[in-house]
Amino acid sequence: MTDVHFNKEKGSQLTLFTPGPVHVPERVLKELSKPNDTHRSKPYSEMHQIATEGLQRLLDTKNECLIFTSSATGVMEACVRNLINDDDKALFLSIGAFGDRWYDIGISNGKNGIKEGVEWGHAITGEFAKEVMDRDNYSVVFIQSNETSTGVYNPVDKVVPILKDYGTLVCVDATSSMAGVKVEVDKLGIDVCLASVQKCFALPPGLAVCSVSDAAFEKAEKVKNRGFYFDFIGLKKRNAKHQTPTTPPIPQIRGLTAQLDYILNEEGLEKRFERHEQLGRRTREWVHEMNLKMFPEKGYESNTVSTISNSLNLDIPKMVSMLLEKGYRIVNGYGNLVNKTFRIGHMGEINLNDLEKMLKVLTEIIKELK
Ligand SMILES: Cc1ncc(COP(=O)(O)O)c(C=O)c1O
Incomplete structure (x- = not known):
């Protein structure tokens, strides 16, 4: 894990699905x-x-x-x-x-x-x-x-x-x-x-x-x-x-x-905004598929970070560390929302394909934890 997390020659080998700092191309x-x-x-x-x-x-x-x-x-x-x-x-x-x-x-x-x-x-x-x-x-x-x-x-x-x-x-x-x-x-x-x-x-x-x-x-x-x-x-x-x-x-x-x-x-502003919209939408679909709940009220959900209610009573620190073992970082809830929510960042240069790959791994982890 240490090698994956911090590699002296290559830097971090993790893929960050965080609300910042994010992966730098x-x-x-x-x-x-x-x-x-x-x-x-x-x-x-x-x-x-x-x-x-x-x-x-x-x-x-x-x-x-x-x-x-x-x-x-x-x-x-x-x-x-x-x-x-x-x-x-x-x-x-x-x-x-x-x-x-x-x-x-x-x-x-x-x-x-x-x-x-x-x-x-x-x-x-x-x-x-x-x-x-x-x-x-x-x-x-x-x-x-x-x-x-x-x-x-x-x-x-x-x-x-x-x-x-x-x-x-x-x-x-x-x-x-x-x-x-x-x-x-x-x-x-x-x-x-x-x-x-x-x-x-x-x-x-x-x-x-x-x-x-x-x-x-x-x-x-x-x-x-x-x-x-x-x-x-x-x-x-x-x-x-x-x-x-x-x-x-x-x-x-x-x-x-x-x-x-x-x-x-190169990417273009409209395309960039559209990509973030797609990432937000896909994450919310996945939340629904997993029988989880979004924390924000409907209609006001962010397209750059999804805050997800821990409606399945998951061990969030364990889920985060199991996902780390697979090379991905997501984060716990912030401040008062620790363990009550977790967050998936989908901002920066992440694309839909990257998101699907991570969500597939996270789906398996959640099944195991339930
Ligand atoms: C909405 C918002 N405002 C302010 C900050 C503080 O940003 P910084 O850590 O760059 O000072 C953050 C950091 O996550 C943020 O998300």
């Missing part, structure tokens, strides 16, 4: 090993520009796109630090562990924030958003598109325009759906749309990206104590030169550039 790994120039050089700037323009195409936006040397949580904190002033009230719409995290980030930064949500497994609907917004004046609203703990996809296409009607800034955490599920930033009016790249982008962890609207930059100009490392204004100034304020992980950005080129020009 060989062609990206090759890009990472190429020699680089400094982050103030012309070749770097050219690469940075290709990456940010690629992100604009991916997100269907004219908004500026920024690159962060952090994981998604860093950008979540950046949104809190840059967009909430002392006299502001912020609304954190939470449907799971990552929504709760954003609220905790707000509170730990001393911001005036309120958390509103629905029972885990359910989604924020337009009606719910309206009801909450009618109660008070919020300057900024924070919401996940894909909540990775519950496997629920919030209907952001409907909810964000409703929130925008109240004149608020809206930040969307699209960490586990960006580059797997379509999000039209300008059409919806999203002010910040963020993600880390170790999920649907199929890149190694270490980078996060976001789009920032003019309104969000204008707001940031007025916010005190934005900090230094994650200051939107400092990042914007350097972004104008196609650079970052501090030394970025240059090989990772090369990887991002190559992967965006693949996504936009």
Whole structure:
């Protein structure tokens, strides 16, 4: 097992059906090993520009796109630090562990924030958003598109325009759906749309990206104590030169550039989104075939990660380790949902054939465990 799991020469030999980090294709790994120039050089700037323009195409936006040397949580904190002033009230719409995290980030930064949500497994609907917004004046609203703990996809296409009607800034955490599920930033009016790249982008962890609207930059100009490392204004100034304020992980950005080129020009956006839809649909069919139950309410299931209720009372840690022996990793439930659910990630470069192979093995394991 140790050899399969961690091979000194070849790296991990496991196939990851995880909600991130996910398998990184060989062609990206090759890009990472190429020699680089400094982050103030012309070749770097050219690469940075290709990456940010690629992100604009991916997100269907004219908004500026920024690159962060952090994981998604860093950008979540950046949104809190840059967009909430002392006299502001912020609304954190939470449907799971990552929504709760954003609220905790707000509170730990001393911001005036309120958390509103629905029972885990359910989604924020337009009606719910309206009801909450009618109660008070919020300057900024924070919401996940894909909540990775519950496997629920919030209907952001409907909810964000409703929130925008109240004149608020809206930040969307699209960490586990960006580059797997379509999000039209300008059409919806999203002010910040963020993600880390170790999920649907199929890149190694270490980078996060976001789009920032003019309104969000204008707001940031007025916010005190934005900090230094994650200051939107400092990042914007350097972004104008196609650079970052501090030394970025240059090989990772090369990887991002190559992967965006693949996504936009080889696989194609529509095909990529369609593939993720198929993977989600097939996983849900299998859940049904196995007499298992999806954790999310019907109609709001994620197409990048399936959270499955442990309705058969399976020994989940044992199931996960038996599957590991066969060369596949899936994961237990997140936080409060450990052992009550398990999760199959189907994001990044996984195709239907890979999924079928893994599900066949998992089916046999579940039969044995029952
Ligand atoms: C929806 C969501 N938001 C935020 C995060 C935090 O991401 P990171 O670990 O890149 O900081 C995750 C990680 O799984 C996530 O799924």
